[in-house]
Amino acid sequence: MRTEKFFRAVDLVKTFEGIVALKHINIDVAQGEVVGLVGDNGAGKSTFVKLVSGVYRPDSGYFLINGKKFERLTISDCQQLGITIVHQESTTADKQTIWRNVFLGKELTYPLGFLKINEMKRRTAELLEGLGFVAERATSPDNVLRNLSGGFRQGIQLARALDFTANLAILDEPTVGLSLAESQIVLDFVSKIKEKGKSVILISHNIYHLYPVADRFVILDRGSKVGEFLKKDMTIDDMSRVLVSIARTGHFPKEFEDKNIDSNPIVRSTYD
Amino acid sequence: MIKKISMEKFLSTLWNARKTQLVVTLVLFGMWLAFATANPFAFTNIITYGSWFLVAPLTIIPALSLTYIVILGQIDLSFPSVMALSAWILAKAWSGQGPTIEGVVLALCVGAFAGLLNGILVTKSGLSSIIATLGTSFFWLGVVDLGSNGFGISLSPFQNSVPFRVLMSNIMGVPTSIIWSIFVAIVLWVLLNHHVFGAHLYIIGNNITAARTLGIKTDRVIVYAYTLHGLVSGFAGILAALTTGTFYPGIGQAYLLLSIAAVFIGGTLVTGGVGTIYGSFLGGLILSLIEMGVLSSGFSGYWTEVIEGVIIVTALLVQWRLILRERRMKLQEPKMTANEAGV
Numbered sequence: 001m002r003t004e005k006f007f008r009a010v011d012l013v014k015t016f017e018g019i020v021a022l023k024h025i026n027i028d029v030a031q032g033e034v035v036g037l038v039g040d041n042g043a044g045k046s047t048f049v050k051l052v053s054g055v056y057r058p059d060s061g062y063f064l065i066n067g068k069k070f071e072r073l074t075i076s077d078c079q080q081l082g083i084t085i086v087h088q089e090s091t092t093a094d095k096q097t098i099w100r101n102v103f104l105g106k107e108l109t110y111p112l113g114f115l116k117i118n119e120m121k122r123r124t125a126e127l128l129e130g131l132g133f134v135a136e137r138a139t140s141p142d143n144v145l146r147n148l149s150g151g152f153r154q155g156i157q158l159a160r161a162l163d164f165t166a167n168l169a170i171l172d173e174p175t176v177g178l179s180l181a182e183s184q185i186v187l188d189f190v191s192k193i194k195e196k197g198k199s200v201i202l203i204s205h206n207i208y209h210l211y212p213v214a215d216r217f218v219i220l221d222r223g224s225k226v227g228e229f230l231k232k233d234m235t236i237d238d239m240s241r242v243l244v245s246i247a248r249t250g251h252f253p254k255e256f257e258d259k260n261i262d263s264n265p266i267v268r269s270t271y272d
Numbered sequence: 273m274i275k276k277i278s279m280e281k282f283l284s285t286l287w288n289a290r291k292t293q294l295v296v297t298l299v300l301f302g303m304w305l306a307f308a309t310a311n312p313f314a315f316t317n318i319i320t321y322g323s324w325f326l327v328a329p330l331t332i333i334p335a336l337s338l339t340y341i342v343i344l345g346q347i348d349l350s351f352p353s354v355m356a357l358s359a360w361i362l363a364k365a366w367s368g369q370g371p372t373i374e375g376v377v378l379a380l381c382v383g384a385f386a387g388l389l390n391g392i393l394v395t396k397s398g399l400s401s402i403i404a405t406l407g408t409s410f411f412w413l414g415v416v417d418l419g420s421n422g423f424g425i426s427l428s429p430f431q432n433s434v435p436f437r438v439l440m441s442n443i444m445g446v447p448t449s450i451i452w453s454i455f456v457a458i459v460l461w462v463l464l465n466h467h468v469f470g471a472h473l474y475i476i477g478n479n480i481t482a483a484r485t486l487g488i489k490t491d492r493v494i495v496y497a498y499t500l501h502g503l504v505s506g507f508a509g510i511l512a513a514l515t516t517g518t519f520y521p522g523i524g525q526a527y528l529l530l531s532i533a534a535v536f537i538g539g540t541l542v543t544g545g546v547g548t549i550y551g552s553f554l555g556g557l558i559l560s561l562i563e564m565g566v567l568s569s570g571f572s573g574y575w576t577e578v579i580e581g582v583i584i585v586t587a588l589l590v591q592w593r594l595i596l597r598e599r600r601m602k603l604q605e606p607k608m609t610a611n612e613a614g615v
């Protein structure tokens with residue numbers, strides 16, 4: 001059953017000096033849904049994120065958000081539409097305090113641009129608690145970020161996704177470089193976002209991270225969308241087999257053909 | 273017992289958050305104590321403090337706004353020329369029209385304009401700030417030299433006028449210029465710590481890519497910072513001319529190294545992203561105290577630069593150690609244990 005989509009990326013194409021990075025990609029998300037975007041390195045996952053965040057402009061295709069059409073998105077569009085993106089690259093200011101990092105680029109202000117410092121600190125403390133970061137050194141919003149571990153720093157970037165107005169969080173490889181315990185925190189956090197009725201596009205090359213939290217999986221390979229599966233139709237072993245097969249041959253095993261909910265003929269023709 | 277622990281915690285939090293400011297304050301106090309011990313007569317005399325506070329603002333004021341530029345991870349070498357430019361505009365305006373407020377406003381606007389050009393050059397040309405502002409430094413100094421033919425203009429005839437007295441006089445032995453520098457410091461401190469502009473300065477200095485990714489208009493913030501620095505440098509130039517009672521083309525040049533040094537002594541990191549107005553203010557006070565103290569202690573004036581050199585090198589060595597430690601921490605980033613993570 002497919003519900004009303006909050007976010008749709010329609011027929012996106014992006015090329016870089018003749019090399020096609022994304023070929024007619026369609027991705028959509030419903031309210032309160034977690035979509036796992038999975039694919040190997042070079043599949044086009046990060047290009048997709050950069051198209052949404054306005055870093056790149058699509059060559060063709062468009063976005064439909066709450067029914068409104070956008071030929072391209074900018075960072076301020078995303079902010080207004082309630083789309084928060086956690087990039088793979090570090091977007092923290094390590095010499096600054098936690099509260100400044102949480103509100104980095106979208107500071108809460110009074111008229112004339114003066115900072116609501118106490119409110120930002122209070123909300124940061126709430127977020128840290130909500131994230132489950134209980135180590136004492138991390139719980140004060142006044143602590144400087146560089147004194148904290150990589151997991152905490154990633155947590156700060158995620159805390160931004162729990163933005164009070166965000167409807168959709170796009171998380172680009174949030175578990176890369178994290179320990180097992182840290183990855184679990186991140187995945188728990190994704191579940192928390194979902195519980196709040198918000199949507200998530202969770203991007204990863206690790207299906208074992210994606211599977212427990214995602215409702216639907218979109219598989220990208222070498223710039224193309226090669227399949228889309230509902231979690232209820234697939235076990236984690238099925239997904240794993242599909243991905244291994246795609247990585248090796250560019251195709252997924254025939255027995256999963258009927259479970260592929262994507263009907264875009266262009267995608268199929270890529271490898272046929 | 274509980275009280276003791278909370279006091280310890282309070283002190284440790286204070287130390288962690290305000291380490292640099294506390295050290296700079298202690299250095300200032302220590303130097304004052306040393307000079308006062310060497311020459312108790314001079315340092316119990318109010319006139320000594322009067323001349324300290326007369327000299328200090330000219331180093332402090334440009335250093336305050338230069339702090340913004342260094343926080344951005346950049347440097348400005350042109351502010352002494354901008355000081356001269358604004359001082360020249362003021363001298364020309366006043367010698368033509370008399371001591372008017374309009375003359376002061378015009379001189380400030382010209383300073384801000386020079387800063388604006390620096391900002392545009394740095395953000396749009398792709399040149400590094402050190403090269404771009406080296407160029408504009410020569411340019412504006414050349415403009416002032418050409419415009420003034422290398423001659424000075426006396427401003428002493430206006431010293432009883434209201435604008436002159438508001439900007440430069442004494443209130444019970446306290447030079448107004450130190451009051452002005454405190455005023456500038458407060459305004460810049462509020463902007464840096466309590467305004468979104470200051471928050472963005474810190475972020476850009478920390479991680480400009482992150483700032484851009486998160487939608488901060490980095491070029492605009494940098495241009496604003498340079499414009500503000502131009503305005504404040506222009507104000508410093510005006511005060512310099514009124515303090516000496518004369519405009520001369522080389523009026524700002526003495527402050528180039530002093531103001532840059534004040535910023536670094538104050539704990540602003542060469543690599544950007546960290547810095548305080550308080551630190552730069554005290555850095556300026558320290559440097560001018562050295563000048564005062566060396567002379568009043570009966571040493572040759574040449575010792576001034578020797579001591580300043582030692583202080584600057586020490587400050588930069590401490591900074592370098594901090595930068596190295598930071599790099600090491602990045603390389604050996606500790607992983608969070610399951611216990612720490614709360615799982």
